Amino acid sequence: MGSVPEVFVGSIDQGTTSSRFLIFNKQGEPVASHQLEFKQIYPQSGWHEHDPLEIVTSVERCIDEACNQFENQGHNLDSIKAIGITNQRETTVLWDKETGEPLYNAIVWTDTRTQALVRKLKHRLGSDKLTEICGLPLSTYPSVGKLLWLLENVPKVKAAYEKGVLAFGTIDTWLVFKLNGGIKRNIFVTDPSNASRTMFMNIHTLSYDDSLLDFFRVDTEKVHLPKIVHSSDPSAYGSLNSTVLKGVPITGCLGDQSAALVGQKGFSPGLAKNTYGTGSFILYNVGDKPVISTHGLLTTVAFDFGGKNKPMYALEGSIAVAGSSVKFLVDNFGFIESSSKVSQLAETVEDNGGVTFVTAFSGLFAPYWIDDARGTIFGITAYTKRGHIARATLEATCFQTKAILVAMEKDSGHTLAELAVDGGMCNSDLTMQVQSDLVSIPVRRPAMRETTALGAAIAAGLAVDVWESIDELREVNNEGTTIFKPSISKEESATRFARWEKAVEMSKGWAN
CATH class of the missing domain: 3.30.420.40 (ATPase, nucleotide binding domain)
Known part of the structure; x- marks a missing residue:
């Protein structure tokens, strides 16, 4: 043989x-x-x-x-x-x-x-x-x-x-x-x-x-x-x-965001992925019927593999400022010498020390759509250190992700099972732990993060039987996956989120 x-x-x-x-x-x-x-x-x-x-x-x-x-x-x-x-x-x-x-x-x-x-x-x-x-x-x-x-x-x-x-x-x-x-x-x-x-x-x-x-x-x-x-x-x-x-x-x-959802194997309703790039793109599989959002999200086609497979749809939300907020701390504030060290700086403190940073450099995107909001830091005291601001910066993207996922659950009627992550910011264990704490579900980070390119390869491979079916793909790219599980109660998570929402309210109207 x-x-x-x-x-x-x-x-x-x-x-x-x-x-x-x-x-x-x-x-x-x-x-x-x-x-x-x-x-x-x-x-x-x-x-x-x-x-x-x-x-x-x-x-x-x-x-x-x-x-x-x-x-x-x-x-x-x-x-x-x-x-x-x-x-x-x-x-x-x-x-x-x-x-x-x-x-x-x-x-x-x-x-x-x-x-x-x-x-x-x-x-x-x-x-x-x-x-x-x-x-x-x-x-x-x-x-x-x-x-x-x-x-x-x-x-x-x-x-x-x-x-x-x-x-x-x-x-x-x-x-x-x-x-x-x-x-x-x-x-x-x-x-x-x-x-x-x-x-x-x-x-x-x-x-x-x-x-x-x-x-x-x-x-x-x-x-x-x-x-x-x-x-x-x-x-x-x-x-x-x-x-x-x-x-x-x-x-x-x-399209790239759909490909990332496929590469993260978000084949069934209730699965979502967040790509933490310069901005962040969250796609949430809602199944084979499109859901038109009443919460400021976009409706998009997730993928259409033809054959026996029905087309699948997604809700999409984007955050204008994600990785670019980290770059901002490096380039504009000179806090540290490189973006990769922001997470280390954030780990020098126990928590955010009461600081909340709404990173609305050019207004807020989904689900808020507040054009006249601007970047605002709340809760600074004589005790505030660089580490607190670094931590609040990382948390800002996690809070906005939570706000979008809440809107997605309301629109779709599906509860989110887990969040798959890729993109630069997901390299930070601290950020991913905070993300899991805030959304109160597991966050899954694959070891191989070329998920967008993998998604296109999967679409191509299915057409020529490199993979027989979607079921066979569940085994792909599982090596070395890290799962972050919530380490705080849902009540504590809700308290933190309420504080963020208050800060968002207070960041409105600056650009008038």
Whole structure:
């Protein structure tokens, strides 16, 4: 009996500041990876752009470099069975569908140039009905505002629209189109987790909605929207036309936050993940029926694996300031020399010494949505030390996470079973213990934290039977998991949270 040959899955992780390619084995371990940062373009205050062609070349270079490492370890490229894609969401690219050339830089999800345009749309008749159809409120985030701005302000875009050759896509669509060789094969698709961030898709039917397109006055004869296909599909996404992996099929696609939920194995209702990055993104699986929030959260498609699997939905809440508050203590206050030492500084004191820090540097996001709040520190006395402020800073993200999870439970009617965590701040044991204490449930931190890239690999691998089913995946990435369990009573947790809510109330109105 010969041994079964090992199989691998590649994962393209196209983020806001860098592109990466990782190669995972069947146990969900990365065996090779390469990362490249690319240029951030800020033409004016509040504007944020990327060069669409640079994004593609950065991905291709990452594939070749990671494959080089992979071969140097003695592996064979033929053992890479499929490739998944995960990407920054909402970022918008427009191109000429006859030439395949981009007509402007990609406008990034963080870009706020559409503020005035969004305000105008809010006054348009029917704007109050949008959220229940598409799951999103009108804001500068979704792709629709970026498309409308480009139509109004870029002559080349307007001309392509009038001529009927304008192609619209989020980053996943653009990458799939280019990696397949562009107009030659013209693979023009997106998945529901990305399409649900445009405001064009009906969250209930997972198809484009005429009432939404009419509201935004988007003529689909003139602007071409990608076909919405399953997040996991053996053929819809085509295959690589360049790099050393030419011919390998692309079989999975998920927006980054959805991919992290999948990588954390949040397959069933009541499971949630928090990615503690610069900001924090919390996704909470609510099952196979969308829940429209009445508490200021977004409704999004978690994943749609097709076949016997129903599409799954999530509630999403974001915190504007998470890891950036730690960076603030280092860069602006000079408390310590590096972000990684903030946790040590916080451990020099028993507790926060009565200090509460509302880190509302640019207002508060979900579930508060208080634009005029600003960063405020309460409870400073002659006794307050740097350690207390460091601790209060870490606690601020934990309190906001708790507030979002409370809103999610109210909206969904599901009680949260456990919180899976990833991202930079979760390296701090102290922060994760505080988080568990506040949410009164276990916090699960995997040893291998490349969960976003793993999620895309899982979507791809399911399509080509690297994994037979979701059940088989429960065994993936369990090695070295740390579970933090609540060490204080629910009453004590409630008392601490009430204090935080009082501080939030008092931080309002500073920006007026």
